[in-house]
Amino acid sequence: MDAPDSFRQQLLAAIPRLRRYARSLVFEPAPADDLVQATLERALSHWHQFDQRRDMVLWLLSIAHNAFLDSRRRDARLQVLDPQQMQLHQDLHGADPGVDVGLRLDLAAALARLSPEQRETLLLVSVEQLSYAECAEALGIPIGTVMSRVSRARAVLREWLEGRGRTDPKVRPLRRVV
Numbered sequence: 095m096d097a098p099d100s101f102r103q104q105l106l107a108a109i110p111r112l113r114r115y116a117r118s119l120v121f122e123p124a125p126a127d128d129l130v131q132a133t134l135e136r137a138l139s140h141w142h143q144f145d146q147r148r149d150m151v152l153w154l155l156s157i158a159h160n161a162f163l164d165s166r167r168r169d170a171r172l173q174v175l176d177p178q179q180m181q182l183h184q185d186l187h188g189a190d191p192g193v194d195v196g197l198r199l200d201l202a203a204a205l206a207r208l209s210p211e212q213r214e215t216l217l218l219v220s221v222e223q224l225s226y227a228e229c230a231e232a233l234g235i236p237i238g239t240v241m242s243r244v245s246r247a248r249a250v251l252r253e254w255l256e257g258r259g260r261t262d263p264k265v266r267p268l269r270r271v272v
Contacts, residue, residue, distance in 0.1 A: 097141035104150040105137060111222060112154050118217040119162050121206060129165070133158040155222070155232040159214065166210070204254040212247035215240050 097105075112133060116126040136157050137144070144153055205213055218229040219240070226244070230237040 097138055101141050101144065105134065105154075108151045108154050109134070111151055112158060115155060115217065115222055116158055116162075118205075118221060119158075119210075119214065121202070129158060129161055132161045132165075136161065149228070151222075152224070152228055152232050155218065155224075156234065159233055201251075201255065204251050207254065208247055208250065212243045212250070215243040216247040216251075219244050 109130070113126065113130050116129040116133070117123065120126045120129060133154055137154055144150070205217075208216070214233065215229055218224045218232060219226065224232065226237050226240045229244075230240045233240070
């Protein structure tokens with residue numbers, strides 16, 4: 095049974111935000127497009143499970159998040175271009191990097207260094223402008239976890255972009271909570 099036209103129209107309208115989210119997760123156009131395609135395929139094959147009272151974008155972001163996790167499990171690790179590779183790619187393809195290429199490369203590198211959990215929540219809240227509650231719903235985690243991840247991600251990005259960050263971002267000292 096085919097999805098109704100109203101569902102298909104909502105799906106089409108959500109593609110730009112879905113694509114932007116996918117690109118922020120995987121950093122490369124081709125794998126991001128694959129993630130979008132996998133998300134759309136899952137959505138179309140399970141259209142009857144969509145609750146019309148729910149926001150289509152949130153539903154699709156949840157599907158994309160799960161598809162991304164599936165691919166990470168399958169690939170065993172996330173591949174990210176380092177800033178030098180990104181610059182080389184731009185140079186080879188003749189792209190105009192614009193005036194802020196250094197800042198964009200620094201930000202891309204800093205985002206790539208965040209844990210996937212921190213990056214996902216930060217991008218959903220900051221770029222996709224989801225509320226903490228919507229982000230929590232999309233990722234299937236508690237709202238407090240979203241708030242904590244976003245806060246920590248912002249602090250770490252600030253440190254890195256100001257040149258105060260640690261050389262190994264995965265090594266964070268434990269903090270004692272009293």
